[in-house]
Amino acid sequence: MSRDRTNNKEAGAGVKRRRSSQKDNKDKEFGKDTVDKVAKKMSSKRHESLNESKKIKEISSMKDEDTESQGKRKENRRSKKEKAVKKEENQEKEDEQGEPQKKKKKRGSDKTTVESKVITKENVKGSGSKGKGKQKVDVNEVTNGDAKDKTLDEGKLDMNKESPKKKKKTGDEPVPRPTEYEHLGAGPSPVPSTGCKYMGCHVSGAGGVWNAFENAEECQATSFALFLRNQRQWMAKPLDEATIKKWTDASQGFSPHLILPHGSYLMNLGSPVAETLEKSRSMLIEELQRCERLGIPHFNFHPGSTVGKIKREECCKLIAESINLAHNETKGVICVLENMSCQGFTIGGDLHELRLIIQHVMDKSRVGVCIDTCHAHAAGYDLSKEDGFQELLDDFGKIIGWQFLRGIHMNDSKGKVGDHQDRHENIGHGTIGIEGFRRIMNCEHFNDLPLILETPWTDNKGYAKEIKKLQGLINK
Ligand SMILES: [Zn+2]
Numbered sequence: 001m002s003r004d005r006t007n008n009k010e011a012g013a014g015v016k017r018r019r020s021s022q023k024d025n026k027d028k029e030f031g032k033d034t035v036d037k038v039a040k041k042m043s044s045k046r047h048e049s050l051n052e053s054k055k056i057k058e059i060s061s062m063k064d065e066d067t068e069s070q071g072k073r074k075e076n077r078r079s080k081k082e083k084a085v086k087k088e089e090n091q092e093k094e095d096e097q098g099e100p101q102k103k104k105k106k107r108g109s110d111k112t113t114v115e116s117k118v119i120t121k122e123n124v125k126g127s128g129s130k131g132k133g134k135q136k137v138d139v140n141e142v143t144n145g146d147a148k149d150k151t152l153d154e155g156k157l158d159m160n161k162e163s164p165k166k167k168k169k170t171g172d173e174p175v176p177r178p179t180e181y182e183h184l185g186a187g188p189s190p191v192p193s194t195g196c197k198y199m200g201c202h203v204s205g206a207g208g209v210w211n212a213f214e215n216a217e218e219c220q221a222t223s224f225a226l227f228l229r230n231q232r233q234w235m236a237k238p239l240d241e242a243t244i245k246k247w248t249d250a251s252q253g254f255s256p257h258l259i260l261p262h263g264s265y266l267m268n269l270g271s272p273v274a275e276t277l278e279k280s281r282s283m284l285i286e287e288l289q290r291c292e293r294l295g296i297p298h299f300n301f302h303p304g305s306t307v308g309k310i311k312r313e314e315c316c317k318l319i320a321e322s323i324n325l326a327h328n329e330t331k332g333v334i335c336v337l338e339n340m341s342c343q344g345f346t347i348g349g350d351l352h353e354l355r356l357i358i359q360h361v362m363d364k365s366r367v368g369v370c371i372d373t374c375h376a377h378a379a380g381y382d383l384s385k386e387d388g389f390q391e392l393l394d395d396f397g398k399i400i401g402w403q404f405l406r407g408i409h410m411n412d413s414k415g416k417v418g419d420h421q422d423r424h425e426n427i428g429h430g431t432i433g434i435e436g437f438r439r440i441m442n443c444e445h446f447n448d449l450p451l452i453l454e455t456p457w458t459d460n461k462g463y464a465k466e467i468k469k470l471q472g473l474i475n476k
């Protein structure tokens, strides 16, 4: 689409109109939790994420407040409660991340190594080996099912939570740094060059993936992301011919490279647990096949997590091997790795980890990177400031190479710079701020690519406004 456009501003106007009164209200994937839902989740999920447990605490303490009498006693109790919650949260964080918050440094690249015990590799020998010995419950499976509500706080289903209880400190050292940054190769074939910014958002494909086009249109999006299947379940119905036909009909006029599907949060392509690794690899193949059949050239996913059981370097190699295996089973689709926030044991907050994965991918024309602004900020690049933004650009060019960039996730951040928390915020309401996004919107490196909002969703109109706001930041 819009190959004939000549400037950034116009890129927002060109989606084919497909107005319909059908609104998919049941599909509020990114809606807000009600107290009831949260309470239900509380009883049904044993391994809730940090974000959710925090929310529950906030809500339950709000409830308490309502019933308590006014006055000083209430104040005292509340502040006591807040202190207790804070203490508990800090404890949780320490447990999950295997290191106290205080010891964190800005980015993976200069992370303090808190090494006390070298990891035991009882069930982790070589890539793809069958796991032996004790296997922990895969929390990813536990979190399946009900959860319709999603705020695109990507940390919610974080793979860190695979062993949420007591965790021994592991040798969680950064991957090795090269002495010289050799060029990683030509990368995937370039996207059509127009000089435009293609603002879009993550849309719903509920009721049928083809509905994504209508949702994108309502959001005034000129690019979009979607899940090609239920992202909370390992199993999915295969694509049938009717679906492919409807998708093809709906997609007329939309450049396929501006559609960047997002993979399931269940997938851990670097999992040290053989069963999870196997399921993740099958899932990747299946997702790439979906893309192939729908004519989508890209597939974006979170690289993976060591879950604190293997070295980061080893995990990166497992991820690359997973991609190689999937490449062998499919044709043409590019695997797009997302940078992460350095939360816990996730891979991809340190750009050197992405570099290492790319280095080990055999077919470099089928691997790319998507930069998530919230993740980069949380990982330590201060995108609210010129210097921090420039540092990200310099590092990306040096460590990875611009030829690999295939998309941007446009998210403000609830958390502070370098806090490693993956918590998305609406544009201009977070710690990156509007000036940060002005720089992003005027950066030439981000031309011609899908720029996808993954901020808290209220309705499509809200996303349309946010897209307009971002387009308004482009210098005339
Ligand atoms: Zn993501």
Ligand SMILES: [Zn+2]
Residues within 6 Å of the ligand: 154, 338, 372, 409, 454
């Ligand atoms: Zn993202």
